[in-house]
Amino acid sequence: MGKKNILVTGAAGYIGSHTAKYLLENNYDAVLVDNYVLGNVEAKDELQKIADENGAKFKAYNADISDREKMNTVFKENEIDALVHFAAFSQVGESVIDPYKYYINNTSKTAVLLDIMRNYGVNKIVFSSTAATYGEPEVIPITENLKQNPINPYGQSKLMIEKIMDDAKIYGLKSIRLRYFNVAGASSDTRLGEEHRPETHLIPNILYSALAQKNGENGKAFKIFGNDYNTPDGTCVRDYIHVEDLARAHELALKKLFNGGETSYYNLGSNSGYSVKEVFDTAKKVTEIDIKVEIAPRREGDPATLIASNKKAKEELGFEPHKTLVDMIQTTWNWIQNDKWKKH
Numbered sequence: 226m227g228k229k230n231i232l233v234t235g236a237a238g239y240i241g242s243h244t245a246k247y248l249l250e251n252n253y254d255a256v257l258v259d260n261y262v263l264g265n266v267e268a269k270d271e272l273q274k275i276a277d278e279n280g281a282k283f284k285a286y287n288a289d290i291s292d293r294e295k296m297n298t299v300f301k302e303n304e305i306d307a308l309v310h311f312a313a314f315s316q317v318g319e320s321v322i323d324p325y326k327y328y329i330n331n332t333s334k335t336a337v338l339l340d341i342m343r344n345y346g347v348n349k350i351v352f353s354s355t356a357a358t359y360g361e362p363e364v365i366p367i368t369e370n371l372k373q374n375p376i377n378p379y380g381q382s383k384l385m386i387e388k389i390m391d392d393a394k395i396y397g398l399k400s401i402r403l404r405y406f407n408v409a410g411a412s413s414d415t416r417l418g419e420e421h422r423p424e425t426h427l428i429p430n431i432l433y434s435a436l437a438q439k440n441g442e443n444g445k446a447f448k449i450f451g452n453d454y455n456t457p458d459g460t461c462v463r464d465y466i467h468v469e470d471l472a473r474a475h476e477l478a479l480k481k482l483f484n485g486g487e488t489s490y491y492n493l494g495s496n497s498g499y500s501v502k503e504v505f506d507t508a509k510k511v512t513e514i515d516i517k518v519e520i521a522p523r524r525e526g527d528p529a530t531l532i533a534s535n536k537k538a539k540e541e542l543g544f545e546p547h548k549t550l551v552d553m554i555q556t557t558w559n560w561i562q563n564d565k566w567k568k569h
């Protein structure tokens with residue numbers, strides 16, 4: 226049997242590119258689809274090199290997932306065995322200000338993509354969902370059977386996709402939805418990393434402050450958004466997972482579908498959490514820089530604590546994260562000091 230060929234949407238983005246890399250390095254061929262609204266052309270070029278080094282087939286298309294004409298070409302030119310679907314907007318704050326943007330880009334376009342898949346008889350998809358579909362959890366750690374009750378349009382747009390996928394069982398669609406907690410880190414070989422514009426995430430934000438200090442720039446102090454939460458040190462607690470662990474989980478989900486697995490959903494986290502302050506203190510140790518910090522007001526929409534139960538993923542996918550918070554901070558630090566793509 227030949228290699229499986231996986232269509233990765235949003236493969237020029239952060240998690241998409243790391244997953245495509247993992248697949249190309251682990252005996253899969255891949256097809257990249259990205260409209261480059263947020264994706265990085267540099268990631269696509271790096272993936273091409275990785276494919277060549279690994280003797281994998283790789284084709285890249287500049288296409289929007291809802292552009293039927295272009296997507297027809299993609300499906301006609303390639304025998305696709307399954308999809309891993311990342312292409313989406315993912316900023317909670319922006320989704321509150323401009324909800325249509327999220328419902329159109331994430332929800333509506335995915336419905337079109339699923340319809341195109343059906344037209345070509347492709348019935349397996351691993352979908353990039355989020356912890357944000359749970360909203361303010363009543364129980365910690367969060368298990369998959371808790372009620373999903375998002376508190377922002379971003380989480381809602383992803384939950385709607387999960388519901389569409391439930392209904393799509395009638396067409397024979399098999400989907401595995403992976404609900405990510407807080408993803409961080411860069412590839413250990415520094416070939417890929419996180420390049421969001423603007424950057425809003427905790428670990429890169431701390432490290433950009435550290436970098437400015439290291440370079441002698443009069444950089445802004447890193448801001449902790451609120452220290453009066455109901456948590457041990459007053460700052461928010463999150464469950465962080467390294468992007469390379471996450472990439473591996475996608476391959477396990479694909480394998481499950483190829484082995485006849487049914488539609489399902491899994492939290493991807495570590496069953497443990499770190500507070501913003503703990504992450505900040507670890508970053509100071511890793512960088513050996515006394516990073517400037519100030520306490521700022523709470524950011525709207527931040528739940529106090531989000532921790533995943535990872536029991537189901539462990540039992541059914543055989544997935545457990547291997548990398549530590551130090552790994553996440555160290556690889557991000559390596560990446561941003563290298564700044565090959567010069568986006569920041």
Ligand code: UFG
Pocket residue numbers: 315316317355356357405406407408425426427428430431448449450451461462463501524527531
């Ligand atoms: N934070 C700061 N200062 C910063 C940036 C973040 O204090 O400069 C705090 C936030 O207030 C929050 C924590 O660090 O308490 C983590 O914030 P991130 O922005 O890194 O991540 P979020 O938890 O807000 O969101 C992430 C993804 C979402 C996803 C969610 C699921 O960005 O897409 O995890 O848990 F839905």
